[in-house]
Amino acid sequence: xxxxxxxxxxxxxxxxxxxxxxxxxxxxxxxxxxxxxxxxxxxxxxxxxxxxxxxxxxxxxxxxxxxxxxxxxxxxxxxxxxxxxxxxxxxxxxxxxxxxxxxxxxxxxxxxxxxxxxxxxxxxxxxxxxxxxxxxxxxxxxxxxxxxxxxxxxxxxxxxxxxxxxxxxxxxxxxxxxxxxxxxxxxxxxxxxxxxxxxxxxxxxxxxxxxxxxxxxxxxxxxxxxxxxxxxxxxxxxxxxxxxxxxxxxxxxxxxxxxxxxxxxxxxxxxxxxxxxxxxxxxxxxxxxxxxxxxxxxxxxxxxxxxxxxxxxxxxxxxxxxxxxxxxxxxxxxxxxxxxxxxxxxxxxxxxxxxxxxxxx
Ligand SMILES: Nc1ncnc2c1ncn2[C@@H]1O[C@H](COP(=O)(O)OP(=O)(O)OP(=O)(O)O)[C@@H](O)[C@H]1O
Ligand SMILES: [Mg+2]
Numbered sequence: 001x002x003x004x005x006x007x008x009x010x011x012x013x014x015x016x017x018x019x020x021x022x023x024x025x026x027x028x029x030x031x032x033x034x035x036x037x038x039x040x041x042x043x044x045x046x047x048x049x050x051x052x053x054x055x056x057x058x059x060x061x062x063x064x065x066x067x068x069x070x071x072x073x074x075x076x077x078x079x080x081x082x083x084x085x086x087x088x089x090x091x092x093x094x095x096x097x098x099x100x101x102x103x104x105x106x107x108x109x110x111x112x113x114x115x116x117x118x119x120x121x122x123x124x125x126x127x128x129x130x131x132x133x134x135x136x137x138x139x140x141x142x143x144x145x146x147x148x149x150x151x152x153x154x155x156x157x158x159x160x161x162x163x164x165x166x167x168x169x170x171x172x173x174x175x176x177x178x179x180x181x182x183x184x185x186x187x188x189x190x191x192x193x194x195x196x197x198x199x200x201x202x203x204x205x206x207x208x209x210x211x212x213x214x215x216x217x218x219x220x221x222x223x224x225x226x227x228x229x230x231x232x233x234x235x236x237x238x239x240x241x242x243x244x245x246x247x248x249x250x251x252x253x254x255x256x257x258x259x260x261x262x263x264x265x266x267x268x269x270x271x272x273x274x275x276x277x278x279x280x281x282x283x284x285x286x287x288x289x290x291x292x293x294x295x296x297x298x299x300x301x302x303x304x305x306x307x308x309x310x311x312x313x314x315x316x317x318x319x320x321x322x323x324x325x326x327x328x329x330x331x332x333x334x335x336x337x338x339x340x341x342x343x344x345x346x347x348x349x350x351x352x353x354x355x356x357x358x359x360x361x
Contacts, residue, residue, distance in 0.1 A: 012246075014106060015059075015099035022048065022056050023100060035075040037151035037193015038101050042071045045100040049093070059096045060089060061235045066221055067093075073219040074101060074153070079174050079196040081159070081215075084223035087289025090199040093223065094155050097197055102152035107143040111158035120144050120156075120169045121179060134183040144196075145179055151193030159198040160210060167214055170196070174217040226290060229275065232263045235290055240297045247298075250305040255312040258300060261353060262293050262317055265344075269325060269335070274343055281343070282335045286327040296320035318356035337361075 016023060023039075026048055032041035040048075049067050051058030060067060073080045074097065082090040098105040109119050122145050128138035147154035159167065173179055177190040198218065200210070210218075226232035236259050244252065266288040268274050272281050286292070300317040308316055325339075326332040344354045 015095045016103050016105055019048075019057075019059075019096075019099065023103070025055055026100075035193075037191065038075070039103050040100060042068075042075055045071045045097065048100045049096055058238070060093050061231060061238070062089075062224065062226065066223065069219070070097065070221045071101075073221070074195050074197070076219075077177075079198065079218045081210075081218035081220045082197065082199045082223055083202055083220050085225060085289065086201055086287045087291030088223040088225055089290075090201075090223055091157060094157075094197045094199055098153040098155055102147075102150075102193065104152050105155070107147045107152055108155045108157065109143050111156055111160070111162040113161055113163065115162045115166055117166050117169050118142065120166065120173075122181065136184060139181065139184070144173065145188055147196075148173070148177070148179055148188050148190040148194050151191030154194070154196050156196060156198040158200060160200040164209075164211060168211060171213055171217065174214075225270075229260070229263055229267060232267065232290055232293070233260050236263055236293050236297055239294045240301065243294070243298050244301055247302075249301055250310065252301045252304050252310060252312055255297065255301060255304075258312045258314070258317050259293075259297055261314075261350070262296055262300075262321055265321055265339075266290075266293050266324070268343070269339060279343060281339060284325050284327065284332040284335045286324060286332070288324060292324045296324055314353040314356040315359070318353060319360040322357060322360050 026044045027040050030040045030044040032043050034041050038045075046064065046067050047056055049058075049060045049071075050064055070080055070082070070093070080097075082094055084090055095105045098107070109115070120142055122142050123140040124134075125138050125140050128135070132138060141149070144154045144156075146152070156162075156170075173190075174196065177194065179188040179190075181187060202222075226235060233256070237256060240255070240259065264275060269281060269283055270288045272283045273279065274281065296317055297312070297320075299320050300312050303316040304310060304312040322336060325336050340354060340357055344350050344357065
């Protein structure tokens with residue numbers, strides 16, 4: 001059910017809405033075999049994710065093989081677990097996979113410490129339950145149940161945050177492909193095309209581990225951090241451009257130099273060593289992910305467009321970068337200051353950034 005009016009533009013369209021033309025073009029020309037219940041062939045799904053250098057834009061930038069493994073998994077009876085450190089596009093890839101395979105990325109369960117079993121199974125419309133007793137009409141299906149009934153992909157975000165006993169609800173669903181409804185004495189049998197994509201963050205320590213019974217039902221694909229500066233710059237540049245367009249920010253030309261700088265700072269601090277391998281650095285407590293670089297640059301563009309001269313400059317990003325680095329006001333601030341004095345200050349062409357960063361202190 002959608003409860004939005006169709007006269008007002010939505011803030012964030014779903015992948016299947018935003019890329020409807022690409023999906024339609026792929027479906028129209030796809031003559032390869034499709035797994036039952038799929039809207040397109042596995043090859044076409046991978047093309048949708050990685051782009052074709054022409055009409056189909058790249059969504060995921062990284063190793064093709066990983067996407068092939070992910071897509072191939074979904075064509076089997078095993079579910080897919082996307083694992084990785086924060087900001088490695090787990091959620092993003094999961095949304096696009098569901099959009100391409102089922103045409104619907106909205107069958108989503110957000111995992112939290114408070115996720116109840118009903119969020120994965122079903123709930124009850126209590127007014128009807130009291131009036132009529134348990135009946136199929138009184139059942140409120142979960143996104144999982146709807147995915148099973150329609151043969152679509154269900155997504156579970158942050159699976160390891162879900163309490164272990166609730167996680168285990170998934171075992172029957174994944175191994176038997178049924179969801180029992182004991183109150184009605186029946187069950188929902190999954191239609192072909194149904195599968196599950198879960199994401200989990202391997203940085204979130206202290207949360208619930210996946211039980212080994214559940215883990216065996218998933219194929220795991222680990223999404224890596226971008227392997228080179230150039231690749232990460234490319235990811236940030238593309239995402240910043242499309243976010244800027246979606247937010248209808250005035251066009252900001254030539255931000256690539258500042259993007260490269262932000263990415264360089266993030267990578268050096270993350271890896272604990274300068275790009276030339278000469279200086280060891282202390283790493284701050286934050287993750288300094290690609291996703292954070294994207295948000296620093298998007299804010300920088302908004303500053304430049306609305307309050308600057310229309311070009312992203314060091315002053316538009318310095319405070320944002322500092323904000324991402326300094327999460328702990330004491331220890332991270334020391335690390336940042338040391339980085340500024342030993343690396344930024346001495347680096348050719350980085351004086352503007354050094355000054356802006358000092359002013360942002
Ligand atoms: N390799 C990549 N290719 C394309 N986009 C990427 C890549 N890595 C990161 N991004 C971008 O980073 C942003 C954040 O990604 P996303 O939210 O999917 O991360 P995540 O892995 O789910 O992180 P978290 O663990 O914090 O939930 C997205 O806008 C995505 O486009
Ligand atoms: Mg995520």
